[in-house]
Amino acid sequence: MILTLIAAHDPNLVIGKDGELPWHYPEDLKFFKQTTMGHTLLMGRIVFEELGEKLLPGREGVVLSRSQSYPHVPTFSSIDDALNHLSDKERVFVIGGGEIYRQTINMADELIITEIDEAYDGDTFFPEYRDQIGEVWKEKFRQESGSLTFLKYVRNRS
């Protein structure tokens, strides 16, 4: 299974504020939809609530929570249990939030990042990884579009 973290962050690694995205970039939402369509998503309970406790159309998903269980979505109380359940999937996207990125970045194969060049107020952050670019993370793709830069990093296995 290829484990891919997908996130958008500002220059200070802000990803969220008050349980929501601090920004609205339709181009990034479109990119997220295109990239994840047809795949399986792993998310934390706060993100699932942000999505209205519904799975995104065209995508399967599982939720991580120690306090809730949902009748319509597989919910796991540990990352290991969730990943075991998903072990036959070719690719799984971790779609956040901050707690889940922090606990999975060390096992991730890829990072798909949207860098936002404007700074926002926030209370939730993507884990620091930029000091490992070159050594741990090899840049494989970069496309700039206005204030957004779409990037893909792959773990250096050599």
Ligand SMILES: NC(=O)c1ccc[n+]([C@@H]2O[C@H](COP(=O)([O-])OP(=O)(O)OC[C@H]3O[C@@H](n4cnc5c(N)ncnc54)[C@H](OP(=O)(O)O)[C@@H]3O)[C@@H](O)[C@H]2O)c1
């Ligand atoms: N910019 C982006 O790309 C992006 C992407 C996603 C999210 N976000 C933002 O990030 C924020 C949400 O992130 P967050 O860190 O507050 O919450 P989160 O990661 O979505 O969810 C945290 C919850 O997940 C559960 N959890 C965490 N670790 C677990 C584990 N090992 N096993 C089982 N359950 C576990 C716990 O739920 P229980 O309390 O129920 O036990 C915990 O309260 C929002 O502001 C959102 O908009 C931004």
